Amino acid sequence: MPPVPTRIFVLTALIVAGWLGFVFWTDSRADLAESNVQANLIRITRYLREPAPDVVLVGSSVGGRLLPGYFESHGVKLLNLGLDGSRPLFGFEVLKASNSRPRVILLETSALFQPLTPNDATLREAMNSPTATMGRVLPFFRAEVRPLSVLYNNVKSLRDSASGGRAANPNAANSGDVLLAADELPETYSDIVSVIKTFKEQGTEVLILDIPRGEGWAEPSRGAVRALALELNLPILEPGPAIFAEQGDVLRFSDGLHLNAPSAKIVSEWITKKIPR
Amino acid sequence: MLFNSWTFAIFLALTFLAYHFAPWPGRGRVEGQLILLTLASYVFYAWHTPWLVVILAASTWINAFVSIRLLSRSASAKTRWRWLFFAVASNLTVLAFFKYASLFVESFFPHAWWARWGLDFTQIPLPVGISFFTFQGISLVVDIYRAGPSGIAGVRPPETTGERRGLMLRMAFFKAFFPQLVAGPIVKAHEFMFQITAKSLRSIDWDDAIRKLILGYFLKMVVADNLKEATAQLSFPAFVGMPGINLLFLLYGFSFQIFADFAGYSLIAMGLARLFGYQLPINFDFPYLSRSITEFWRRWHISLSTWLKEYLYFPLGGNRKGPIRTYVNLIVVMLLGGLWHGVAWSYMVWGGAHGLFLAIERFFGVKGFTGSAPGFRIVSFLVTTLKILFTFHVISFLWLLFQLPKFDEAVLYMGELFRWKRGLIPQPIYTVLVFGSPVVVYHLWAAIRNSRVVVGFGSPNMRSLSRDFAYAVLLFLILTNSGSPGEFIYFQF
Numbered sequence: 001m002p003p004v005p006t007r008i009f010v011l012t013a014l015i016v017a018g019w020l021g022f023v024f025w026t027d028s029r030a031d032l033a034e035s036n037v038q039a040n041l042i043r044i045t046r047y048l049r050e051p052a053p054d055v056v057l058v059g060s061s062v063g064g065r066l067l068p069g070y071f072e073s074h075g076v077k078l079l080n081l082g083l084d085g086s087r088p089l090f091g092f093e094v095l096k097a098s099n100s101r102p103r104v105i106l107l108e109t110s111a112l113f114q115p116l117t118p119n120d121a122t123l124r125e126a127m128n129s130p131t132a133t134m135g136r137v138l139p140f141f142r143a144e145v146r147p148l149s150v151l152y153n154n155v156k157s158l159r160d161s162a163s164g165g166r167a168a169n170p171n172a173a174n175s176g177d178v179l180l181a182a183d184e185l186p187e188t189y190s191d192i193v194s195v196i197k198t199f200k201e202q203g204t205e206v207l208i209l210d211i212p213r214g215e216g217w218a219e220p221s222r223g224a225v226r227a228l229a230l231e232l233n234l235p236i237l238e239p240g241p242a243i244f245a246e247q248g249d250v251l252r253f254s255d256g257l258h259l260n261a262p263s264a265k266i267v268s269e270w271i272t273k274k275i276p277r
Numbered sequence: 278m279l280f281n282s283w284t285f286a287i288f289l290a291l292t293f294l295a296y297h298f299a300p301w302p303g304r305g306r307v308e309g310q311l312i313l314l315t316l317a318s319y320v321f322y323a324w325h326t327p328w329l330v331v332i333l334a335a336s337t338w339i340n341a342f343v344s345i346r347l348l349s350r351s352a353s354a355k356t357r358w359r360w361l362f363f364a365v366a367s368n369l370t371v372l373a374f375f376k377y378a379s380l381f382v383e384s385f386f387p388h389a390w391w392a393r394w395g396l397d398f399t400q401i402p403l404p405v406g407i408s409f410f411t412f413q414g415i416s417l418v419v420d421i422y423r424a425g426p427s428g429i430a431g432v433r434p435p436e437t438t439g440e441r442r443g444l445m446l447r448m449a450f451f452k453a454f455f456p457q458l459v460a461g462p463i464v465k466a467h468e469f470m471f472q473i474t475a476k477s478l479r480s481i482d483w484d485d486a487i488r489k490l491i492l493g494y495f496l497k498m499v500v501a502d503n504l505k506e507a508t509a510q511l512s513f514p515a516f517v518g519m520p521g522i523n524l525l526f527l528l529y530g531f532s533f534q535i536f537a538d539f540a541g542y543s544l545i546a547m548g549l550a551r552l553f554g555y556q557l558p559i560n561f562d563f564p565y566l567s568r569s570i571t572e573f574w575r576r577w578h579i580s581l582s583t584w585l586k587e588y589l590y591f592p593l594g595g596n597r598k599g600p601i602r603t604y605v606n607l608i609v610v611m612l613l614g615g616l617w618h619g620v621a622w623s624y625m626v627w628g629g630a631h632g633l634f635l636a637i638e639r640f641f642g643v644k645g646f647t648g649s650a651p652g653f654r655i656v657s658f659l660v661t662t663l664k665i666l667f668t669f670h671v672i673s674f675l676w677l678l679f680q681l682p683k684f685d686e687a688v689l690y691m692g693e694l695f696r697w698k699r700g701l702i703p704q705p706i707y708t709v710l711v712f713g714s715p716v717v718v719y720h721l722w723a724a725i726r727n728s729r730v731v732v733g734f735g736s737p738n739m740r741s742l743s744r745d746f747a748y749a750v751l752l753f754l755i756l757t758n759s760g761s762p763g764e765f766i767y768f769q770f
Contacts, residue, residue, distance in 0.1 A: 011749035034708045035506035037761045126761040
């Protein structure tokens with residue numbers, strides 16, 4: 001039989017070993033990734049690996065910028081299901097896929113009532129793929145150790161730290177503060193109510209989190225958020241106006257919408273003080 | 278069944294083991310292996326939509342039946358021509374019905390009562406791979422017709438019922454062989470039939486097979502599947518209001534993606550065929566190094582362009598009937614080549630535009646360079662580089678019609694691009710730069726290799742080790758850095 005090119009496989013094994021050694025020695029894991037699917041996979045697989053999560057953030061990419069590391073330094077173990085290009089309804093689907101229940105859910109308001117999209121279907125497929133399944137046991141297959149995601153994570157962190165970003169428009173946070181009538185509520189409202197009730201019945205505390213967004217963003221469902229809070233007796237955390245009142249105009253947005261890294265740290269610190277212990 | 282799925286990995290392992298290790302009887306080995314591979318190919322094809330095998334089987338039967346008639350020594354020239362006409366017409370009718378009936382009805386008779394009577398003509402499903410196996414079927418009957426009753430190598434006139442059955446089996450295998458069944462390379466009968474013999478592990482060129490599989494899977498799973506996340510924004514209305522630099526990078530990204538996706542598929546198909554002892558023709562020869570559209574079509578989807586040349590351009594008269602007829606032939610062939618790709622007028626415009634460029638280049642005497650790369654003279658180098666960049670941009674802009682088949686959306690995209698809104702969204706640009714760079718490096722490597730700059734660099738052992746190391750890095754990236762699995766772009770054609 002002609003020779004099989006075994007040297008390629010031996011060299012591959014050496015590179016794999018070298019990479020894993022580097023990742024675990026330097027603790028280089030990606031929190032952010034170059035694509036929405038990969039960034040979301042990092043968050044979802046972390047959640048599914050965690051036996052008993054304490055605090056979970058469910059939301060969109062706006063909430064996704066509040067990295068677990070910012071909370072950990074204040075003694076709060078948070079898992080972030082703020083999914084890029086995805087919907088909180090899908091975040092709840094992931095929560096339900098795990099047997100354990102978190103003590104606290106921070107429910108971010110951005111895109112809260114928007115229906116599921118094709119992105120969510122792609123993510124569901126990726127989440128159940130053999131690679132993601134193997135990643136629960138074998139670190140090598142985890143999205144957080146993908147070499148090019150680790151590279152992106154470092155480049156992005158550097159860029160976010162270096163750039164000032166744009167200032168927020170504090171008036172945007174106060175717009176649309178009107179309660180909606182029952183027939184004006186979005187179609188997904190009843191689904192959201194139902195899923196929150198289920199978690200509350202199982203002993204999970206749910207807090208609504210209105211994360212500040214940059215200029216050009218007007219939260220269209222603010223009235224519905226108020227209605228939800230009233231109906232289920234949920235507290236609303238509003239770090240934007242509070243930080244503005246306490247520290248002045250310190251928050252910056254890297255792309256006009258998402259908090260940059262230093263601002264996300266400030267917001268995270270504010271939130272840790274409000275989470276029930 | 279997708280090449281990049283776990284189902285396929287199991288299917289391949291089982292088929293490979295049975296093919297090489299089953300206790301085939303000595304003289305019946307080739308028939309046993311052919312039956313196994315043909316059945317496996319039908320399972321592969323039927324995996325998601327079982328009824329599709331009916332079309333494949335019917336198409337195979339027509340071509341095999343006519344081929345045997347063409348091999349009959351008693352058939353007159355007129356009879357043989359009639360059988361050929363019947364076979365080609367049948368193939369094209371089946372293709373036209375499944376591929377173009379809905380476009381035809383929607384374009385010209387959208388409200389006709391018969392359009393939705395019994396069968397909804399506007400909703401005819403497209404059987405995957407039909408464009409590919411139909412062209413292979415035409416190649417089979419045309420090659421046999423051209424060769425005369427003595428047939429081609431591997432297809433000789435059957436003398437007995439047993440030989441006749443054996444020949445039918447060979448032709449069924451030729452049409453169905455799973456590595457190239459759904460997206461090519463389009464194999465011509467005279468390139469393949471003579472290869473059908475009993476195979477053993479000795480028939481496998483492991484080195485070539487493994488390298489092709491690694492490179493193919495790398496291009497598909499790492500490059501194309503990751504680029505797909507960024508180029509998803511090249512859709513309406515996602516691109517509206519995007520900064521100009523992002524719109525330009527999306528075009529580059531799609532050019533890299535479509536190459537990596539299709540060249541990746543072709544390499545995987547060639548590697549898989551190698552595992553069963555067969556050799557498929559190359560389909561890509563570093564197309565983005567082309568210095569003209571003429572050269573591009575000698576390097577891109579080679580199996581289609583040579584098929585069009587052998588079975589359409591030459592029969593139309595090629596360049597033997599004067600310059601005007603040559604230009605017309607070029608445009609007609611490319612129009613049909615465009616229409617072969619898909620059920621939308623934009624594909625025809627895409628093909629027509631390529632045909633027009635071919636005719637213009639021919640008029641101005643631009644040759645399709647296939648020889649050695651330029652020398653070191655700086656002017657020659659710069660001119661060549663500019664030609665490559667110009668050709669790449671023309672091709673990239675024309676790819677827009679693939680991704681945005683609606684004209685108004687493609688026009689809107691161009692408008693947005695030329696308006697050039699300032700700003701930058703970094704994430705998709707990072708994706709295009711990082712995952713597009715292997716395509717650039719792959720082409721640069723070919724350009725440097727052809728220029729012979731690195732001849733004699735290092736010892737042979739060092740060069741061999743470097744090459745193996747490069748493949749090991751590709752394999753490492755397949756394992757760690759694949760994108761979310763997606764279908765191959767050319768499956769839709």
